[in-house]
Amino acid sequence: MNIADFQNPWTDKDVEQHWDRVAHVYVEENNRVQDAHNQRFTRALELLDISAAHRVLNISSRDCGLLPFIDVLCKRVDVLNAEISQGLIDCASRAHPEARQMKLEGYSSLSLPAGRFDRVLSFETLEHVANPVAFLAELLRITLPGGRLVLSCPPATSEIAYRLYTVLAGGHGEGPHRFPSSREVKQWLKVAGWKLVKHEGTLLIPVGPKILRALGERIIARCQNTFVAELGIRQFYVCRKQP
Numbered sequence: 305m306n307i308a309d310f311q312n313p314w315t316d317k318d319v320e321q322h323w324d325r326v327a328h329v330y331v332e333e334n335n336r337v338q339d340a341h342n343q344r345f346t347r348a349l350e351l352l353d354i355s356a357a358h359r360v361l362n363i364s365s366r367d368c369g370l371l372p373f374i375d376v377l378c379k380r381v382d383v384l385n386a387e388i389s390q391g392l393i394d395c396a397s398r399a400h401p402e403a404r405q406m407k408l409e410g411y412s413s414l415s416l417p418a419g420r421f422d423r424v425l426s427f428e429t430l431e432h433v434a435n436p437v438a439f440l441a442e443l444l445r446i447t448l449p450g451g452r453l454v455l456s457c458p459p460a461t462s463e464i465a466y467r468l469y470t471v472l473a474g475g476h477g478e479g480p481h482r483f484p485s486s487r488e489v490k491q492w493l494k495v496a497g498w499k500l501v502k503h504e505g506t507l508l509i510p511v512g513p514k515i516l517r518a519l520g521e522r523i524i525a526r527c528q529n530t531f532v533a534e535l536g537i538r539q540f541y542v543c544r545k546q547p
Contacts, residue, residue, distance in 0.1 A: 307438050308435075310435055312433075314434060316410040318434075319434070319479055320388045320389055323479065324391040327391030327392045328391070330392060331367050331369075336473070339517070340507060340537075344428065345374075351540060352425065353423075354378055356378050358381055359422050360423045361383075361386060361416075361421045361425070361443075361446070362385045362386065363425070363426050364388060364426070364429045365405065366387060366392050368405070370383075370427075371403060387407065388409075393405050410434075412433070413442065414442045414446060416446045417446065418445050419446070420446050421448065422451050424446075424453045424454070425455075426443065426455040427456050430484070430489065431483050437495050440498060444497045444498055448545065450544065452501075453541075455541045456539065456540050456541075457484065457489060457538075457541070458537050459484070459539050460483050460534075462483050466478065486505070497545075498544070499543060499544045501544050502540070502541075503541050505532075505533030505538075505539050507521075508521065508524040508532070510538075524536050
């Protein structure tokens with residue numbers, strides 16, 4: 305099985321152009337569903353196992369919304385924020401002028417040295433990249449042996465919910481994407497060379513009263529490794545690069 309076999313019918317440039325088009329409304333639209341949006345940061349940092357000695361890559365960093373959360377946990381950690389959209393980089397620069405940012409030209413070939421990072425975070429990016437396995441292989445290349453990747457991605461079951469939300473509430477849209485099943489993501493990770501440590505579905509009820517959302521999380525926590533977990537709109541994958 306070749307990496308080329310996993311190519312999607314769009315380019316990384318198409319993805320870049322979408323996020324450039326919606327950069328001016330990105331923060332505003334995410335603030336409408338702030339709790340669900342920020343859950344990606346809080347849960348991922350619980351899974352990351354981070355210390356001040358670690359070098360961290362955040363890809364794609366969007367508006368650098370991760371930074372306030374990571375500062376609370378570990379102020380001195382070295383974070384590189386990598387983003388494909390110049391519009392979102394400009395947005396992040398205004399909100400977080402202290403952020404160290406890098407412009408990506410594509411996802412399948414990263415201009416970063418091998419074995420550079422101890423920890424890698426990737427939020428809702430895998431479903432957009434032109435070639436997901438090439439992207440995961442690049443993340444493996446730039447990670448130190450024993451390093452950790454925490455990745456989030458909506459599952460295939462989220463497509464209907466996304467389209468319904470777009471019709472009813474608008475939002476910034478997803479642009480070129482395909483939400484993969486967790487089975488597919490696990491296959492991609494294996495082909496790319498990652499060792500999967502943990503997989504969990506979250507956000508069974510992403511919006512609504514807090515008590516209802518909390519109930520949804522209790523239900524999905526008890527139903528991991530079942531189809532119910534696949535209904536959670538955010539799936540987390542914790543992976544390790546073998547020494």
